[in-house]
Amino acid sequence: MKLSFLAPLYAQPGPYACAYVDTSRDIDDPDSAVELRRRHLRDELAAQGADPATVEALADVVGTDRDVPGRHGQAIFAAHGQLALVEELPEPPVHDRARYVTVPDALPLAAQHAPDIPYAAVVVRRADLRGETGAQQAALRVELESGRWPISSVAPGNRLHRRVPADEWQEAAAELVAELEALADRGGAEVIVVCGVVWARGVLIHHLPQRLRERVLTVEGDALAEDTGRALLERELGELFRDRMATHDRERIGRFLAERAREGGAAEGLSATVAALQRGQAGVLLLNRPAQFPRRLWAGPEPAQIALSAADLQSFGVSAVEEQPADAALIRAVVGTGAELVVVPQDDLPLDDGVGVLLRYADRATPS
Structure with missing residues (x-):
């Protein structure tokens, strides 16, 4: 699955206000319910330090999807007082979620596009x-x-x-x-x-x-x-x-399994995945659903500037580093390096740390 629809989130540096909100219409008085959710999101983002203009830009579009009936949700992103991206969600979030972060909280949106x-x-x-x-x-x-x-x-x-x-x-x-x-x-x-x-x-x-x-x-x-x-x-x-994958994704998984068997152009685990994204080697990121990463990552201003520690990034000459949730840093790197995403149930293909990569190329410097 290509993630070009997320490109607007990385067109300018953060911080970003990010929200996932239930805007379903299959309940009594949905407008009142959405208004209450809007107020909670606004208060939560303000408490996290989001500027008023960005908070209002996000809050103004909560529930504007009144023409979509039934169960659904919205993913909304804003930065610097302007809306960056709004998408409908086929499934509403289990709990509304609001974050004010440097790297956009984009994995839940990307995962809802699968199997695409x-x-x-x-x-x-x-x-x-x-x-x-x-x-x-x-x-x-x-x-x-x-x-x-x-x-x-x-x-x-x-x-x-x-x-x-x-x-x-x-x-x-x-x-x-x-x-x-x-x-x-x-x-x-x-x-x-x-x-x-x-x-x-x-x-x-x-x-x-x-x-x-x-x-x-x-x-x-x-x-x-x-x-x-x-x-x-x-x-x-x-x-x-239900339980079906796109043909394109099945082909990618088949290649991953073949390359892994001969210890060639595939790797798994958070450390190997980060190394591949750093070097622009990752052609496809494979991600287990549900995604549960064992640790956070460190990130610099550019998408491929991710590492397991601040010292690793600083050794590459990156001075502005910040600890980030692993899912947000990985998805930004995937979009920024033009890689693809394949979401695969853990029961179908368990991956070390829940993540793996199919490489564009491998050389002697590629971690085994």
Whole structure:
């Protein structure tokens, strides 16, 4: 998973006010609940020393996602009196969290993007269409949407709508395939999920080119409800993608296991991971979920300036060093060095210290 969406957090030096807040709408009087959370976040950040302008910049956007229904949250970052980044969270935090820190508290947001599976969804519903004489005629209503799971559950992509007379479906399906193909290719969809009227979806799938037909998965259920303001087929996608990883990430894990077996271009443990990020060697950071690091790290002003001790950084000529939570320092280094992130459950692949790296290159100076 690429982390370019976090780049705005490192465009300028901190300190940053960071907040993770539950803004769910599936409770009684959600506006009052969100207002109470806003006040608590404001007080907490002020108590940590955040300047009033930065506190207000963050607090002003808490709960502005009223158009997102159901359970969800917000991740909000501000610095120097200005908003830096706001993202919707598919799952609200267990507890609201506010920090005023030099290095942004970005790992919880990055982890909620995983497994970051690109897909396209298609639903074919029965509908009615009023003809020129005013009479009702049988029709099919088609909806197409692409996204990246699970973030798309609360931030769905553009949705295309088409309504077609049922007796014209054979011809219309061939035309819709061109739109679906463009949508899937534009989003790099590795899965095409199709739901709805059985005979109609069969015709649509039949018209797909072989390379897309191989990616099709059909689902059943109550997916034919009206638009909820969340992802098309959200419940079905949640069941389909549970415990699934993106193809790209599975390939990275396969390479990591192969390189580790021959003691080549892979390493694990916090010490080896830090060394690889320092030298720009890390192509992929593998991170166990849940992430539990055994110690904090030291960081300098630049992303790759991380170390296990202040003395290590100072030996490289870095004078401005500060102790930081390991998760924040590691994610900043990953973004700053252009590496990727793969989040993997600990039960599937336990890593020393919960972290490992797939290297871009290895040489004699690479720690074993």
